[in-house]
Amino acid sequence: MKSPPKHAPSRIASTEDLRTFQRMMASALVRPLTSxxxxxxxxxxxxxxxxxxxxxIKPNDRLTSFxxxxxxxxxxxxxxxxxxxDDCPGLVAALGExxxxxxxxxxxxxxxxxSFTLRDLCSRLGQFILEKPRLTAPxxxxxxxIARFQWAQTVAFDGESRPVIxxxxxxRTRPSRLRLGLQPYVTLLALRYPVDTYVLALKRRDALRSxxxxxxxxxxxxxxxxxxxxxxxxxxxxxxxxRHNNRLFYKRLDPAAFRILESLAxxxxxxxAIAAAGPRVRPAQVRDWFTSWxxxxxxxxxxxxxxxxxx
Amino acid sequence: MPANRFNGHSDYGIGIGLRVPHYAHILSxxxxxxxxxxxxxxxxxxxxxxxxxxxxxxxxxxxxxxxVSMYFGSADKPDRTHLxxxxxxxxxxxxxxxxxxxxxxxxxxxxxxxxxxxxxxxxAARRTAEKIRQIRDTLEVPICVExxxxxxxxxVSEMTEWEFLTEVVELADCGILxxxxxxxxxxxxxxxxxxxxxxxxxxxxxxxxxxAGHTKFEKYILDTHDHPVLDPVWKLYxxxxxxxxxxxxxxxxxxxxxxxDEVHDEALKANEFIDGAKxxxx
Numbered sequence: 001m002k003s004p005p006k007h008a009p010s011r012i013a014s015t016e017d018l019r020t021f022q023r024m025m026a027s028a029l030v031r032p033l034t035s036x037x038x039x040x041x042x043x044x045x046x047x048x049x050x051x052x053x054x055x056x057i058k059p060n061d062r063l064t065s066f067x068x069x070x071x072x073x074x075x076x077x078x079x080x081x082x083x084x085x086d087d088c089p090g091l092v093a094a095l096g097e098x099x100x101x102x103x104x105x106x107x108x109x110x111x112x113x114x115s116f117t118l119r120d121l122c123s124r125l126g127q128f129i130l131e132k133p134r135l136t137a138p139x140x141x142x143x144x145x146i147a148r149f150q151w152a153q154t155v156a157f158d159g160e161s162r163p164v165i166x167x168x169x170x171x172r173t174r175p176s177r178l179r180l181g182l183q184p185y186v187t188l189l190a191l192r193y194p195v196d197t198y199v200l201a202l203k204r205r206d207a208l209r210s211x212x213x214x215x216x217x218x219x220x221x222x223x224x225x226x227x228x229x230x231x232x233x234x235x236x237x238x239x240x241x242x243r244h245n246n247r248l249f250y251k252r253l254d255p256a257a258f259r260i261l262e263s264l265a266x267x268x269x270x271x272x273a274i275a276a277a278g279p280r281v282r283p284a285q286v287r288d289w290f291t292s293w294x295x296x297x298x299x300x301x302x303x304x305x306x307x308x309x310x311x
Numbered sequence: 312m313p314a315n316r317f318n319g320h321s322d323y324g325i326g327i328g329l330r331v332p333h334y335a336h337i338l339s340x341x342x343x344x345x346x347x348x349x350x351x352x353x354x355x356x357x358x359x360x361x362x363x364x365x366x367x368x369x370x371x372x373x374x375x376x377x378x379v380s381m382y383f384g385s386a387d388k389p390d391r392t393h394l395x396x397x398x399x400x401x402x403x404x405x406x407x408x409x410x411x412x413x414x415x416x417x418x419x420x421x422x423x424x425x426x427x428x429x430x431x432x433x434x435a436a437r438r439t440a441e442k443i444r445q446i447r448d449t450l451e452v453p454i455c456v457e458x459x460x461x462x463x464x465x466x467v468s469e470m471t472e473w474e475f476l477t478e479v480v481e482l483a484d485c486g487i488l489x490x491x492x493x494x495x496x497x498x499x500x501x502x503x504x505x506x507x508x509x510x511x512x513x514x515x516x517x518x519x520x521x522x523a524g525h526t527k528f529e530k531y532i533l534d535t536h537d538h539p540v541l542d543p544v545w546k547l548y549x550x551x552x553x554x555x556x557x558x559x560x561x562x563x564x565x566x567x568x569x570x571x572d573e574v575h576d577e578a579l580k581a582n583e584f585i586d587g588a589k590x591x592x593x
Contacts, residue, residue, distance in 0.1 A: 001421040012432040012467050019386035021430055021467065022418040030423065058464040060502065062530040068463040071531070076423050083424075113422040116380040116393045117352045160357035185358065246360040 001026060001112065006045060008056035024056065029073040030112060032105050037077075039070040080108055083118045087154060088125065089206070090146040090199045094139060094231060103135045103143070119158070122151050142193050142231065149195045152187035152241035156248050159185030162300035175271040181302035182265045183242070188258060191237040196250040198232040205229055244296055251296075256281045257289045267302060313557050317453050317486025317518035319407025323559035326375070327578045329368065330564070333571040338367060344575065346373040348561045349404070351411075352380055355396040365403070374404045375519075375559070377488075378411035380422065381446065383456060383479075384429045384439045385415040394449050401452050408453040408518055410488040413439070413476060428461035431468035431475035440482030447485065455486035455518040460496035460525075460534035472497065473508045486518035489555065491547045492534065492563075496525050499532045509551045517555040522548050522581065523563040537566035539577050549584035557585050 004027030009017045028049075031040055043052040053065040063071075084104045085092055092100045107128045113121055126148035129136055136143040161183060170178065182188075189195075238258035240251045253261070256277035263273035274286055293299065314320045324345030329337075336342070347368060354365050368374060381393065401409060414426040429435055447454045458476055470478070480487055489512065491505075498505035522545070524538025540548075540562065552558065562578035 001419045009467065012430050013434050015386050015434070015438045018430070018432075018435050018438055019418065021465075022386055022415055022427075025427065026418045026421065026423055029425075030421075056465055056467065058466055060464075060500075063462075067530075071462045072425065072427065076425055079424055113424060114420055116390055116417075116422060117355065118424055119352075119356070156359075158356035158359035158361050161359070243359060246363050 001030075004028070004044065021056070025069075025072075028052070028069055029076050030108075031073070032109055033073065033077055037074060039066060039073055077105070077108075080104070080113070080118075080121065083121050084125070087122045088147060088150045090150055090195070090202055091125075091143060093202050093229060094142055094146055094198075095136060099136060103129070106132060106135055119154060122147065122154070126151060139231070142195075145189075145191050145193050145195050146199070149189060149191070149199060149239075149241065152189060153199075153248060155187055156185050156241050156243045159183075161185060162303070164297040165299045165301060167294060175274070176269055178270040179267060179302045180264045180270065180299045182261065183298050183300055184303070186240055186242040186298055188253075188261055188265065189237075189239050189241065190258060190262075191239065192234050193232045194235050194237045195232065196237065196239050196241075196252070200250075201229060240298075242296065242298065254285075254289075256285075260286070260289070261293070261298075264299075315486070315515065315518060317408060317455055317516055318559055319453055321407040321559065323373065323375070323407075323519075325578050325581050326559065326561045327574050328377075328561065328563055328565065329374070330568055332568050333574070334364060336571040338364075340571075341371060342571065342575065344372060346375055346559070348375050348377045351376045351378040351397055351400055351409070354403075355393075355400055362403075369404060374406060375561075376400065376404055376406040376409045377457075377561075378409065379426070380416065380424065381411040382416045383411060383413060383442050383446070384435065385417050385442075386438060387417055387420065389442060389446055389449075390417075394446065398450050401450055406452065408455055408486065409450060410455040410457055410519060412459050413456045413479060414459045426459045428459060428463055428465075429475060430465045431470045431472060433469060433478065436475055436478040436482060439479050443479070443483035443485050447483075453486055453518065454483075455488040456480060456483075457488035457490050457521065458493050458497075459490075460493040460500075460532075462500055462531055462533075464501055471503070471508075472501075473511045477511070477513055480513065480516050485516070487512060487516045488519045488521060489517045489551055489558075490521035490523070491551050492521065492523040492525055492540065492544045495541075495544050495547055496532045496534045505547055506550060509547060509554060514555040517551075517558055519559045519561065520548065520551060520555075521561055521563055522578075535566060536563045540580070545580070545584060548581065549587055552584055552588040553591055557588065560585075 002023060005020050005024050008024040009020050012018050012021055034040055039049055041049055043049050050064060050066040053069045057065040057068050059065045081104050107125055110128060111124050126144045129140060129144040129147055133140040165180060238253040238255050240253055242249055242251060259276045260273045263276040314322045326346035326348055329347040329349045354361050412426045415429060416423045416425050416427050443454055494505045494508045522540045523536045524540055526533045526535040560581045564574050
């Protein structure tokens with residue numbers, strides 16, 4: 001959003017006036033709240049915020065202009081916090097509530113939503129965590145990987161599916177010329193932590209919570225247990241986040257298999273991708289991998305060469 | 312107006328919102344429901360389970376699309392990606408009309424994901440109507456605009472909310488999705504008579520109505536959609552039905568969602584008021 005105007009327009013006679021008005025109000029309500037969830041007491045130019053709010057919002061006999069604006073600001077922040085929390089429960093568990101909230105606030109201040117749908121809200125969260133490591137220290141690497149993993153889940157849930165390449169099409173082209181695309185809903189992740197098992201453990205914990213929801217003692221027991229959900233220890237992990245029959249799955253990959261898929265996703269030919277797996281990989285192993293990936297319908301015609309894997 | 316050009320000359324009866332907690336029940340029990348309203352944005356995706364589910368629903372039920380982020384009132388131009396995806400969904404669902412809110416929520420391409428109230432000025436009405444026309448021409452389907460509940464009013468406003476709504480829909484030549492709960496909520500927050508609102512909108516343009524629950528706080532009322540409909544809202548609905556005719560009606564229940572049957576039973580209470588309106592008309 002562009003810089004807010006100093007004052008809201010005193011009348012709206014044109015689309016530009018309307019834009020200025022909307023810029024003013026939006027800038028005011030997306031400013032981070034104070035620690036006790038209130039509007040900041042001063043506007044960006046140092047004027048009291050109640051004076052600024054009263055310039056464009058009418059008070060009534062129950063609420064001041066400031067309080068009315070604050071209602072909208074709180075709804076904005078709480079709605080977006082909830083959206084991030086829903087999409088990234090693993091981050092809340094790994095970072096704790098306070099750090100998660102601080103991270104979310106900084107993220108939304110840096111990257112306000114630029115999409116009509118909240119579905120896209122967390123698309124840059126993994127990148128942001130690495131840009132601002134102090135916000136999540138000492139768990140920055142883990143937090144970034146959880147954010148990337150959970151974004152991959154969003155993509156796998158409702159990402160595009162392209163026509164699958166049939167085995168017969170493979171046979172028609174020499175491996176040295178054959179290029180294969182990966183389905184857009186498949187994300188390859190080379191991770192320093194086994195985030196997949198961590199996220200699954202949290203899911204199981206939450207399922208237990210809901211199953212026990214009508215028995216207070218059991219709830220307390222589950223909560224005590226959940227607090228002890230161990231953070232994952234570092235262990236190199238290669239995983240594909242994908243869907244099958246429209247259900248979400250995580251598939252652990254051998255590092256050599258990962259290199260093949262990553263190479264294909266980068267647009268290399270089949271023979272070069274297989275070469276990227278390294279000399280120790282047996283042909284039978286490669287054949288088994290391809291059989292499995294084709295059964296899952298992972299290959300499609302190559303599209304753009306956007307990078308689909310990251311280490 | 313039961314069937315008019317703003318709702319595609321349809322006569323849809325009483326519907327409820329299609330919500331995740333009810334998916335399993337709907338797909339397994341196949342309950343009789345006049346129609347479902349879907350939140351368009353939930354299905355403006357490229358693939359996966361949401362579209363699979365939608366297609367299964369479409370095999371059995373009539374669906375109407377209701378959007379939450381077109382922001383007719385934002386000064387920004389319509390988002391092309393949004394429109395393209397919305398049009399694809401319109402083709403998929405064959406919705407007889409599309410609705411979204413008379414509000415703004417984005418500026419300079421940044422989205423608040425809220426339904427923010429408009430400054431009620433003639434210039435804002437002209438801009439809003441122009442966008443509605445553009446969007447309707449792209450989507451090639453009638454549009455109904457919904458009045459929102461609000462918690463703020465602006466010094467720059469030049470007219471009442473219902474005058475603004477009327478100005479916009481007349482300029483755009485579009486329909487109204489009359490949300491009587493939102494009227495009630497705003498009337499309490501801004502101290503006006505909700506019946507003045509209902510009496511003064513162009514009744515022949517009402518293509519759909521919404522009813523919902525709200526929550527009272529000490530100093531204001533919030534449109535929470537987490538309760539049954541309160542009596543004053545039903546009374547306002549009955550009044551609106553007498554003026555507008557029996558219109559496609561939808562119950563919104565979006566939070567603390569109870570069982571499917573409880574939601575549907577609550578929606579069907581509208582029949583009592585529809586019957587009353589019919590008798591009064593005889």
